[in-house]
Amino acid sequence: MTEIQHLTAERLEAYVEGLLDQSDRVVTESHLVGCARCQHELDEWLALFAALSDLPELEPSPNFADRVMAHVRVSPRQAWQQQAARASAALARVLPRTTFGWGLATAFLALPILLGGGLTIWLLSQSYMTPRSIWAFFTDQLVEGVRAVASAALSWMLQTGIAAWIAERGGGLVATAGASGVGLIAAAAALVTMLSIWVLYRNLIRTPSRNSTNYALFSF
C-alpha cells in the first residue's frame, strides 16, 4: 500500500496567501480534491486568515488630534531649517547607534593613531634614531611625494597637449600685450594669490582675537 504524501503546512499557507506559482497551485488543488485531511487543514488556514483580516482598527478617544496638535510646531519651515534637519538626519544615519557601535568606531579611528604612535615610540627607542632624523625622513618622503606628483602631472600635460596649448596661448599673449604686459599680469596674479593665502591663514590657522593678551600668547 502506498503512503499518501500530505501537503505541508507551509504549502497550504502559501496557497492561501496566493504565493504559489501556476504549476504548484495546480498540483495543490488536485491533491486537495481527493484528500479530506488536507482539505480540513486548508479550511483551518482559511478561517484563520479570515478572522485576522476581520480584526477591526481601533479608535483612539475623541480629541486625540487636538491633544497631539497642542504639542506640534505648525510654523512654516525655512529652506535652511529643512536642509539642516535633512543634514542632521543623514548624519544620524551614519553615526553608530549602540555603545558597541561607538566602541567599534572609536577603535577603528584610534587604530592608525595607536599604530603611528607605537611606531614613533619604537623608532625613538632605537639608539641610532633621533627625533631630528625621524623628522628629516618624513619631510624627505613628503618632498619626494610632491615631486613625484608634480612630475606625473607635467608628463600628463605634455602627453595630452595641454602644455603646448598653454605655450601657444602664452605666446599669443606676449605677442599682443608685450613682455612687460605679461609681467604686469603675472605680478597682479601673484599679489592676489598672496593676499588670498594671507586671508586664509588669518581666518583658518591664526584666528584673530580682540583680546591682545591672548593674541600675544598665540602669536609666533
Add this chain to the structure above:
Amino acid sequence: MPAGELDYTSLTDQQVVQLAREGRERAFRELIGRYQRPVFSLIYRLVRDRERAEDLAQDTFIKVLNALDRYNPEYKFSSWIFKIAHNTALDQLRRKEPETLSLDGSPHARTAAEMEASTITPESGDENPEEYTLNRQLGADIEQAISTLRAEYRTAILLCHVEGRPYDEIAQIMGVPLGTVKTYIHRGRKELMQRLEHLRLC
C-alpha cells in the same frame, strides 16, 4: 467644501507632508486623521493597555509631526510612522511587563463608568446586535490569542493582516531582513492556529 479650498483627502501622503512643512495646520490634521487608527491599533495590541496606548500613540505623532523636515519622501510615509510607533511601543514594553488584554476596558478601571470610558471601539458599526455580539466574542478570542504571541510575531502579523502591508515594507518597519519577517509571520500564524483550535474557530 468651499470653492478654491484644497481637497486634502485626494492628496498623497507626500503631498500632504509638503503642505505641512509649509506650515498648514490642516495638513497636520489630515496626517493624524489618516494614521490615528492604524497607529493606535498597532500600539494598543502591543502594549495591551488603552491609557498607555493613547499616550504612546500621541508620542508617536508628536515625534513624527515635529520631525517632518527629516522625512525622506523616497520612502513611504506609512513605513516611517509605523516604524516610529513600533519602536515607541517596544521601548515601553522593554521598560514594563505587558498586562493582560481586556477588550472590556482598561485593567486600571475601577468603576463601571471608567470601564465604559476605556472600552475600545471597533471601526465598523453596521452589524445587527446578534452579529455584533458574535463578532465581538470571536474578535475577543482572536485578540486574546494574539496578545499571547511574542511582540515581534504580533507586530508582523498585525501589519500583514490588519494593515495589509507587504512583507518588504514590514521588514523595513521592523528593521529586520525579509526572511525574518516571513519566519515571524509563519510562526505567529501557527501559534494562533494552536491557540484557537480549542475554540473551534479554525
